[in-house]
Amino acid sequence: MFEWYKTGSSQERKTFWACFSGWALDTYDAQMFSFLLPTLMAVWQISKGEAGVLGTAALLSASLGGWIAGILSDRYGRTRILMFTICWFTLLGALAGFTQTYEQMLVVRTLQGLGFGGEWAVGAALMAEVIRPEHRGKAMGFVQSGFSVGWALSAVIMTGLLAYLPAETAWRVAFWVGVIPASCVLFIRRNVKDARIFNEAKAKTEEKASLLSAFRPSVIRLTLLGALLVTGLQAAAYTIMAWLPTLMVQVRGLKPGPVVATMLIMCAGAFAGFVLTSYLADRFGRRPALLVFCVGAWVFTVVYMLVPMSPALLMLMSFPVGAFATGIFAVLGPFLSELFPTHIRTTCMGFSYNLGKSLGALSIAGVGVLSERFGLAQAIGGFCLVAYALSITAVYLLPETRGVRLEDVDAKLGAEAEDPPAQVSTIR
Template sequence: MTTPGSLDVTQAEGPPGPFTWYRNLNQQERRTFWSCKIGYGLDGMDTQMLSFVIPTLIALWGITTGQAGLISTSTLIASALGGWIAGILSDRIGRVRTLQLTVLWFAVFTFLCGFAQNYQQLLVARTLMGFGFGGEWTAGAVLMGEVIRAKDRGKAVGMVQSGWALGWGLTAILYAALFSLLPPEDAWRALFVLGIVPAIFVIFVRRLVKDPEVYRQAKIQEAPSHPAHFYEIFAPGMLSITLRASLLTTGALGGYYAITSWLPTFLKTERGLSVLGTGGYLAMVIVGSYIGYVISAYLTDLLGRKKNFILFAIGSFIVVLLYTQLQVSNEIMLWLGLPLGFFASGMFSGMGSFLTELFPTRIRGSGQGFCYNIGRALAAFFPLLIGLLSQKVSLSLGIGAFAAVSYGVVILAALSLPETRGKELEAQ
């Protein structure tokens, strides 16, 4: 049986089991899998640092929640632009080379955040960091989606994206450790300085990972006089798909950012939890996130892409309202964190494979990069709007309202899009 990533390789089926798909990968495919998984983990580690230090910056610099929200929003807008450009670059210069460039970029600028002397410097450094982390998602998602054969694509890409939760968990551990050992004015800087670590990862990718065979074949077949252009995703035959897929990502990311950007602040300011107490609650959310990624990775191949999105959107809608609106004990809040992370993060397991399957190879990076990142750009305003709204109403009300609208959008968009489960990728 052939795979998209190895068109000329026949793979023997292993004994049936939940990890048969992994045992059937060849050496290059496994290297790609782990490079993308580690890449997402490092991306998640650097990206989530800001949400942990917002309460400290509010206390040290006297910034408002609106200003804190602006940092998050500007970072996400920059990441949307970076993701779109990375998608175009991945069609032009290759998936792997683009992955290398984006990881190096976000690592360097995360490091520089640790040396900001005021709000304005941090805003600039963090915004530039966003340009790289948005690009890394696009390059990694396209790369992984093209390597894995159709029937296992959802599982493999979803398992790769679970690396985000691992990176988020690593940030939580570093946050708790640094803020326990160092005074707050030094601890937040040390956290950002550790963001340079992903730069080392680029060496591994450069040496061991190659572009997928389906992409290389597409480049060979591409006529020099008619190269692929990113604007083809807006052609009459593709425009409807592009717009509906963008609506799907806007809803998914809007709900996710509404929750994660303000969760540490919500737990500390409205629930009155200490640094270590906040870490415990976040740990439950992060564990739930990882489990959600893994379970959803299998469900997206079992149920189909659309049904999986709808299932996780409904679950997210219910749990986020319970988490933010119910006046319950701290013990119940702790356990609610598990399904909160499960549904809010698990939804993204199917996103990479679904967007990969919606676009032809020659414009896949451009299409996937645009749809995911225009959604990110629109969703980027949610942290800012929630921050501004929280100056008039409770933070919990702002988070709950924006999340509820977002997941409703996901359901409507999923219903309108075609099912792509099992779709074979072609070199065209």
């Protein structure tokens, strides 16, 4: 599992920590807001439906932001755009702490989403281009585990702030505190460089990435199927992460202490899921790993939401829910990066991931609306059932890419070739 790191070059290690820390920060900011939703609902007297729209706003704008960041990354370099995205959503996050009304927060969160969108696709492409093919799944899986670290930090910090500060002050401080980890991430990234394959592809290719690059004949099918895959996974994940704290407090009747313990156990499960999924993806293939974890997430999530449980059992069951529902994302980075040629990789990945992310984010608002009629637990369970069915459909239609060399993807798809990457040579 760790051989890729022990034998890796200095550049591989630097790139890993740069992407890991950035993804952890991205997750920290996103999950922080889910913990603040009950407080904002109480302070501003807004409904669950309005809270759902507020939670969805940044994720919807992330679609446009991620697509634009992907295009700029293909044109001007991965590392430069990654630095800009951190600065953007950190600045807007600090500004959110000064908002006075629901409408102001909605505008600021929407603008902040433009920065969130670029972090994942650009970072995933950078890692894919630096790491050796035989270790790509494991290395990128560990990068994705930064998600569980950011999630755990948000749970601990938000609970502490909400417990020791007045509600009217705590949520503002929560946004301002985000400047500290962002400064650390910028420091870590200062010496990271673009990969050799990216610089070579940029020098060889005259075509510049554009809004239409994701719809080229050679990649449009892969782009849309990738978006379908992400839509299902994100719809389920965002539903769980955005509404779980509210479910614990308002439906299960848990106190802050058990809620934090439950979230931390779920974060530990997520970390274990990232590690296991990344190993399975390199050992058996991207598609088998995705299928197994989709089915597992489907089963555990629905049971967790719909079956009555004691507080102790809720805490224990949160481990497999976190492992399956979020651990599955470890496969997305290597899988999507191996589908597209280098000179338009982040353009296509940015479109697929962020279109799926924004469509999936609609589930947050949808759950808020449906919960008014059917109950919060039932709404969450129903959305998850449909979401994982969409992802399984996409997995069956996409090619296997385990061990693919990115140079071969460039050769096959770089000149509008119609053959999918399933036919390129692989490392066994």
